Every structure is written in structure tokens, then in C-alpha cells.
Amino acid sequence: MPKILELKKINKIYGENTKVPTQVLFDIDLSFEESSFNSIIGQSGSGKSTLLNILGTLDKPSNGSVLINQIETSKMKKNQLSNLRNETIGFIFQFHYLLPEFTALENVLMPYQISKRPITKEVLARANELLDLVGLEKVKNNLSINMSGGQQQRTAIARSLMNQPKIILADEPTGNLDSDTTEQIYELLREINKKYKTTFIIITHDRHIAEKADRIIEIKDGRINLDITK
Amino acid sequence: MKKTYYNTFLKYLDDENRDASIDYALQLIQEQKVTLEEMYLEILTPSLTEFFCSNEDEEICIWKEHERTSIIRTILESLYVYVIHRKKQIPSKGKTVMVLCPSEEYHEIGAIIVSHFFALSGYDAKYIGANTPKNDIVSAVKALKPDMLALSVTNYYNIVVTKKITEEIKSKYPDVKIIVGGQAFSHKDALSQVQYDYHLSDLTTIASLEGGKSI
């Protein structure tokens, strides 16, 4: 299996130039295989979110290199990184982060609009199909603030899939949802993983999600404490 | 010969016939057609591990498996009378072993069988139970001062907590030998994550375990 994401000797130090620098990640070496379903667990403050943000090029490591699709990202310009994120990575965050001013459908279309390609009938059909997939056909024209937490999270999932990214990074995607909704969201993610061969890296504290992943990585005090594959 | 017993037993199980299954298993021991070890290794264990669900609906398979497990647990508990009987006939090794499953681990059949095997081999086997929280394990080790601690883990997510347990026991009670076993350790890299002295993959090796070390 080719490696879609690779971290090499990643260190992350906050406040490097201050008197009290805090190192949150220590020499992390990690790689992910294409179309795998991975979970990252760890206590809060363990550095797992920082790790995910570095994986998604949202944050830069203090040193070490991040390879996405075997391409070194540290020397890329901001605009190149923006393009890379837009095309290759989908994000799902705990607080779903929809644009409240836009409808569910418009939110789903947003990553495509950011790529500045014209919205064709096919693209619109795809957005609708994704909303159907996450079971939101009835509320797709609702403003996102008028939807329930579960619906918003499904919208965020549909949005993350819009540009057919190879990788989906999710930080506590079910963190504030009830257990039934959590189960549904998990099933949905797994289905997408199978259907589109999308690589998933999910931070979760929910053991029901973690134990179903192909691989569990535990981060403790900025280091990989445990790494097991099913 | 033994294969016939197994097939007959399996037929009762497949029909979910609790009474007939239990009756048949106990009868085999009573009539000394099979030994306790044979019962564990050749009939009960395979009936669980070789369980094949032809039903396409996954949910049906799950409750079928649970019912089957329950029947076998009843058999195991009923068989303990025979274990006591055997214990009296063999010399004690004077060693204590604590058998348990870590927290959130509910698959305890393996652990029960292991504890019976230890007893049959002359150990003082203490079966603590399924789903034992880390702190309770630590205080049990403190109170019972066992020579060995056997952890049975099925779900691979529980490697996470098993790692924590083994690390704490090893740091606080370095003399206690840790034995690990169960399906979870068949996963790649799983064994390397925990601190252990012996990985139990074959029940017959229990007899030759000396103080946690293999011969």
C-alpha cells in the first residue's frame, strides 16, 4: 500500500522565542496508508490535535517534514498549501464549523467554489448526491444555523467530501453528539471509506469509534505511546 | 471418536438447545468419555472459535454468538466441580495466579478456561472476572500478592488499557510475572505494546509454566 501521508521527525514547540517554550510533539514518525481508517486517541493536551493540524498543513511543525502524496510540504508557499488542502484534504471538526450564513447545500458546494471552477450541473448533482448520502435531502436548503447538531455534522461530512479528497482529517467528529448519532456518523464514515477509498484519520475519545478503526494510535505527552493495527 | 462427540455437541449448539447441550457435555465428563482438558481444548474452545454464522445479517450472528457463549459459560461453571475434584488429586505448586479481563473487556470465556487450566496444573488460580478496572487490579495484586497475573484480552482496543495496566504493575510490583493472551494479541504490533513475561497462545503450555517462565 502506498503511503499517502508521512510525518518524519516532527517536533512542535510553542513559544520558541520566549523564555518558556513548550514542546508539544517530540520526534514523531508516522505514516498512513492509502484508504486506511485510522484513529488517534489520547488525553486532552497530549498533542493529538496539534498533530492532526500539522497533518492537514493548518499548522507548521517546528522541524521535521510532512509528506502528502509523497510531496514535501514544508517548502510550499501559502497559496500552494491552500490549493493542496482544497484538492487533497477534507476536514471535519468537532464544532462542525459550517458557515452559518449559508444553506447546507451552499456549504457543501463551498470547497468547490473556493477552487474557482464553474458550478456545472454535474457538480450540483454531486453536492446533492452527497447530501442524500448523509441523509439530508429534506433540509439541504435550510440555513445551517437552523439545523440540529447531527445534521450540521453530516453537512460538514458531505462538505469534506465535495472535492473528492484523498484524505479526511477529523477532530472529534462526534464529540458533541449523542451515542445514537455517533453510531450513525461512524457508519457513514466507514461507508465513505469503503466507497471512495478515502483515507480517514480521526481523533476521538469515543472507544466505540476507535475500536472499529483499522489502526489505533495513542499519543501521550507528545509522543506515540501505542500504535496497533488490526 | 472425539470428533463425533464434538459434532454431536455442535449440533445441539446450532439448534440453540441449551438443555441438551449442557446435558450432553456433562454426560461426556461423567461417563469419562473425555477428560476435562479434552473437553476444554477439543470441544468447548473450537465450538466458539470455529463459530461460523451463515446468516448474512450481522445482528443475528451477534445474538447467536452471545447465546452460544452463555451456554458454554454454564457448562464451564458446572464443570468446576470436577476441577475441584482433580485439584485434590494433584500436588499443589504453591504458586498463585490471578486471572482476569481488563476494563471494558467482556469476553471472559477464555479467561475462565485459563483459570481452570491453571487450577488443573496445580496452581492456586484466582479468577477475578471480566471488565476489571485498572485500580481494582492494582489493589487486588497488592492484597493477594500473586506470583503471576494473567490478562485475557479479546478486543484490540483494550490493548490501550492493557498497556497501562502492565506498565503500572511492572513498576509497582516488578516480581509479579505477567502473562497475556487472547485474540487481541494476534494483531500486528499488539504484543510489542505491552510489558509481559509470557504470551500464552497454547493452553497446553500452562502445565509447563514455572513461575511465569516457559521452560
Place this chain on the structure above:
Amino acid sequence: MKLAFSIAKRFLTSGKTQTLMIALGIAIGVSVQVFIGSLISGLQNSLVDKTIGSSSQITVKAAETGNYISDYADKIIVIEGVSTDIEIVSPAVNQSGALVNSESSEPVLARGFDFSRANDIYQFDQKLVEGRLPVSNNEVVLGIDLYNTMALSLNDTVEFQVPLVGTTSFTVVGVYDFNVKQINQTWILTNLDTLQDLLSIGDEVSQIEMQVKDVFAAEELALVVETTLEDSNLTVDNWIAQNAELLSGLQGQSISSLMIQIFVMVSVVLGISSVLAITVLQKSKQIGILKAMGIKDKDASLVFLFEGLILGILGAILGVLFGLGLSYMFTTFAIGADGNPVVPLYIDFGFIALSAGIAVAAATIASLIPARKSSKLSVIEVIRNA
């Protein structure tokens, strides 16, 4: 561009109250601008009009007192050719003397005009209160004050005595009122021929009077006229040189009006930029997620630039409407005893367009700071501070 614009538009329409408040803020600035501008220029126009509107703004005279201008008809043609800004050119003969009848003798200034031209400067026809303008020689129109002082009536005959020159008799054919006592008491109006005959100067005149399109350009134009005529026997005077005080008054007014307008604009700019800065904070979550999805920094800042632009346009349109409304109300309700507005407003559409344009530009410039902030916003800050 389109993406940033549509996001900006949506941000604005989703917070309608806030958008309206900001637009109103700009609108009030613009309306004050429009109103004050119209008021001040109306004030200035009426002041200028009252003072020099009915008088010569540029005057060509003989350099030495007592001399006259010969070939004035040719000179008028030359002057008319100087610039289209010179709208009216009119010859005049002046002679002081005494107006005498059986009861009294009053010092006067006789002014001989070519009425077909001079009327454009002085609007005599509108100022006549009785009778008519002179048509033939030795007919005269008097100011109302003089007329009353001498207790005259129409068609009376009076004598005009000029010491050392002679005497001629005039028939009173009309009475004017310039609303200025000085003029009403001293000026007597007759035609060119009457005075030329009296003074025996042939076809010569005392001065050539002009009115120009832009009264404030009189000084420059006077200079051009002087250099064009190129005659050392002539001097060219202009109203600005004669009315320095009025001019400095007007300039002071212009400057204070400009200051008011600048301060209004500054407060509008500060207001918009601070409000937009707050909206960046409000929208930081959205900007963060857009950046995570790969929006370019440039587009992220364009969103706020467009917000500024849209708010500016909205505010400018509203402001112009308010300003015009305010002006209308002022002219309707603030009226004097005569039924005319206290201050006639001068609605200059060029100036209104400029005010609107400045507001739009100011709003856009004000949004530069938040736009920069948005561009610099890092996704990670937003996510961590969630």
C-alpha cells in the same frame, strides 16, 4: 473575485440590522456632507450674487482720470474674443454732477449705458418700480431714494449741471430700486449718447464693464484682458481687488466648510473601519474554516474589501437621498418673511457625486485594515480558540 463578492454579500445580508446600521452611519455622514455643502455654496452664491451679481466684475478704464476710451466698439470685440468665460461686455460713460430742480440740488453720478447690454449686468428692467428705461436721448431713470428726496414725479424735467462743462435737462421716465441706499440716492441712468453729447467726447466711453461666468476667476481673467488689450492708456480692475474683505470672508467660509466635510469623512472612515474590524472578529470562525478549505489569503481579504465597498455604495445612496431630503425640508420650512428660503440652497450634482464617491472610497479604504487582518488570520488560532 466573484467568490469573495458573493461571500461578502451573504455576510452582509445575513446580518441585516448590523449592515443597515453601518450603512446608516455612512449615510448620515454623506447627508451632512451634501447638506452642509449645498448650504455653504448656496450661502456663498447668494452673497456673491447680492454683492457683485448686479455690478461690473471686471472694468476697463482709462489709466488717467478724465481720459476716455476711444474705439471702444473694437475693444469690446477684442474682449469678447478673450474667453467665453466673459459673458457680458458693456460700455458706460460716467459723469458726476448735480441734479437740480426748483426746490433742491443733489449730487449725483450720471451713468450712460447701452441698455441692451447693460441690462444683462444690472437687470434694470427687474429693478424698475415705476415707468420705463430711457429709449431716447435726455431721458433719465432715478433711484427711488433720490426720486423721493427731490419729490419728483414721472415726466418731470430736471437739470443736470456739470461744473465747467455745462448743463442739460433730463426727463424723468422711470424709477428703480437697487435695494442699496448709496446707489438709489446717487445713480441716475441715461443712455450713452446723452452723456457723450454733454461731455462732447464723440464716440468715447469712460469704461467697459464685464460680467464673467465664474466670479472667482475674475482676477485671472482681468489679467488676460489687460495683456490682450496691450494698451498702456488703459487699466483693468476687477471686483476681487476691490472687495478683498468679502473675498476673505468667503474663503473662510469655504475652508470651514471643507474642514467640516473632512471631519465628517474622517469620522465615517473611523466608524467603518472599527465596525468592519469587529466583523472580522465576528467572522473569524468563518474565515478560519474557509482557509482550512483552501481559500487564498487574497480572497479572504477581498471579502472585507467588498464589504466596505458595498457598505460605501449603500451608505452613499442613502446619504445622498437623506441629504437632498434635508435640503428640501430646509428650503421648505426655513423661509423668510418674503416667502423665500432664508438661505437659498445650491444643489450642485457634481459636488453630490463627489461626496458620494468620497464616501465609497473612504469605506473601501477603511476596510483595508480589516482586510489585512483577515488575510493574516491563521486557521490554527481560530480552531484553537473555538
